[in-house]
Amino acid sequence: MTLFGYRLPMMSSLIVWVILWEIIGRLELLLLFPPFSEVILALGDVLTSSSFAEAMRITAISYVAGLAIALVVGIALGFLMGLVPTADKMLNMWVNTFLSAPLSALVPVFMILFGLGTPTxxxxxxxxAVWIIALDTRAGVQNISPSLIEMSRSFGASRFERFKITLFAALPEILAGVRLGMIRGVKGVVIGQLLVSIIGVGALFSLYQQNFLMAHFWALVLLLFTLALTFAEIVARFEKRIEYYAGARS
Known part of the structure; x- marks a missing residue:
């Protein structure tokens, strides 16, 4: 970002929003937004509470389990759609539909099917998470240079070896889908626990709302945002390394 000919660091816009947040909180223009300084102070209370540790343990189990299943199913589904045109025609519409659909509306259905707990x-x-992973994997597989596959066949590569070649060539797009899936997965775990309202961070959000502890509420929101962005940045850095590696094989 450039201002009056001076290049400002990327954090400058964030600092501006923090200052505006602090001013709005101090002037009590919106009761839902306490001063940002109070949110930072409340962050210490949230992190040191025993309920937070238990909530994060439950949340981490739900998140890792759901994301792991989404990775396996999403990558397999993306390969199927990318390699088999008939399957792509049959599944592409449904995958795009679920990607754009308001999935929060389906959570009550999951509650009926799986109960009020971690499975939901x-x-x-x-x-x-699964649909964006599937679509990005499909895009990666379909964008592989046909000459790469033809060359592997001419050298007598087995089916499994051709699959490995396809996997590595499509890895940048797969990792992009994983990165976006991780972010959407954080949204899913928070929404799921909020609607269930008896486990994990959802229970903490409900507790803070009911007692109007808005500083603690926003501290927990900031913490979850930070975790989601940290995970995404780790995958993004790995994605940049793989992009060059796979580009040499196109």
Whole structure:
């Protein structure tokens, strides 16, 4: 970002929003937004509470389980759509539909099917993450240079070896889907636990709302945002390394 000919660091816009947040909180223009300084102070209370540790343990289990299933199903589905045109024609519309659909409306259905507990949250994380992983994997497989596959066949590569070649060539797009799926998975675990309202961070959100502890509420929101962005940045850095590696094989 450039201002009056001076190049400002990327964090400058964030600092501006923090200052505006602090001003709005101090002037009490919106009761839902306490001063940002109070949110930072509340962050210490949230992190050191025993309920937070237990909530994050439950949330982490739900998130990792749902994301793991989404990775397996999403990558397999993306390969199927990318390699088999008939399957692509049959499934592409449904995958795009679920990707753009308001999945929050399906959580009550999951609650009826799987009960008020961790299984519902796992399914919610899976539904939020799997479709973008499948579509990005499909795009990666379909964008592979045909000459790469022809060359592997001419050298007598087995079916499994051709699959490995396809996997590595499509890896940048697969990792892009994984990165977006991880972010959407965080949204899914929070929404699932909020609607269930008895486990994990959803229970903490409900507790803070009911007692109007808005500083603690926003501290928890900031913490979850930070975790989601950190996970996404880790995958993005790995994605940049793989992009060059796979580009040499196109």
């Amino acid at each position: 949250v796992i399914v919610t994380v899976f539904m939020f």
